[in-house]
Amino acid sequence: MIINPENVPSRTDSTYPDKFKSVVFGRAKQALGNAAGLKNFGVNLVTLAPGSCSALRHWHTQQDEFIYIIEGEVTLVTDTGAQILTPGMMAGFPAGEEDGHQLVNRSNNVEVVYLEIGDRTPDDEVYYPDNDLIAKPGADGQTIFTHKDGTLHES
Numbered sequence: 001m002i003i004n005p006e007n008v009p010s011r012t013d014s015t016y017p018d019k020f021k022s023v024v025f026g027r028a029k030q031a032l033g034n035a036a037g038l039k040n041f042g043v044n045l046v047t048l049a050p051g052s053c054s055a056l057r058h059w060h061t062q063q064d065e066f067i068y069i070i071e072g073e074v075t076l077v078t079d080t081g082a083q084i085l086t087p088g089m090m091a092g093f094p095a096g097e098e099d100g101h102q103l104v105n106r107s108n109n110v111e112v113v114y115l116e117i118g119d120r121t122p123d124d125e126v127y128y129p130d131n132d133l134i135a136k137p138g139a140d141g142q143t144i145f146t147h148k149d150g151t152l153h154e155s
Contacts (some may be wrong), residue, residue, distance in 0.1 A: 001035075001036045001037060003032055003035050003036055004087060005030055005032065005045055008030040008032060008035045008045070009030070010028045010029065010030050010047075011028070011029055011030075011031070011058040012025075012027065012029075013026050013044070014027075015080065015135075015143045016056070016120065016145070017145050017153050017154065017155045019102045020056055020131065020133070021155035022056075023053050023056055024052065024053055024054070024055060024056075025052060026048060026049030026050070026051060026052030026105075027046065027047070027048055027049070027052050027053070027054060027114075028046070028047045028049075028082065029044045029045070029046050029056065029087075030044060030045040030046075031043075031044055032044065032045050032115075033117075039120070040119065040120060041075075041118060041119045042116075042117070042118050042119075043116070043117050043119060044115070044116040044117075044119060045113070045114075045115060045116075045127075045139060046113070046114050046115070046116050047111050047112070047113050048072075048105040048111065048112040048113075049105065049111055050105050050106075050107050050108055050109055050110065050111070051105060051106075052104075052105050053102050053103065053104050053105075054102050054104075054116070055102050055103075056102065056130065056131055057077060057078075057100035057101060057102040057127045057128065057129060057130050058091070058100050058101065058102065058115050058126050058127060058128050058129075059093065059097060059098055059099060059100050059101065059126070059127055059128055059129070060095050060118075060124050060125070061095060061096055061124055061125040061126075061127070062095050062096075062097075062121040062122070062123060062124035062125070063095050063118050063119050063120070063121050063124045064092070064093065064094055064095050064119050065092070065093040065101075065116070065117070065118045066087075066090065066091070066092045066093070066116075067087050067090060067091050067092075067103070067111070067115065067116050067117070068089075068090045068114060068115040068117075069085045069086060069087050069088065069090070069113075069114045070087060070113040070114055070115065071087055071111065071112065071113040071114075072105065072107065072110050072111055072112035072113060072154050073085070073086050073107060073110070073112070074103045074104065074105055074106075074114065075105075075106050075111040076091055076101060076102075076103055077097050077101065077102050077103075077104060078100065078101045079129075080099075080103075081099060085103075095121070095124075098127070098129075100127070100128065100129040100130065118119070121139045122137070123137060124137065125137075132153075133145055133146075133147070133150050133153060134146050134147075134148060134149045135149075137154065144149070
């Protein structure tokens with residue numbers, strides 16, 4: 001199926017608890033994989049405004065992730081530090097590797113555009129090493145956020 005990104009709606013919402021939503025303010029995602037009817041993996045075209053982040057720094061227990069930078073210069077932050085990624089560069093994040101990652105647009109006036117590809121393995125948990133936060137799938141399919149001690153995180 002051919003997809004024109006101009007026809008795919010952009011979403012700027014976040015499932016994060018309210019206190020963390022400001023981190024991703026300025027992030028817009030277009031679900032290209034959903035538009036193509038893909039079921040086994042997702043593909044998002046992501047735009048980061050200056051000062052915005054892709055996510056809280058995180059890692060997945062079950063899901064692999066892959067990014068491909070299309071436009072702009074973005075900083076990849078991992079446990080080993082910060083690295084600059086430019087158009088054409090890529091990075092992969094294997095499931096189960098406890099090395100939190102995030103992308104940060106540190107420019108003053110240039111948007112970053114990249115492809116984000118991830119599988120849809122069920123029962124994935126997401127750990128946020130810089131925050132007292134874990135995301136788990138709930139029985140109703142909605143994400144449940146807990147503190148690291150297992151207590152529910154209030155929104």
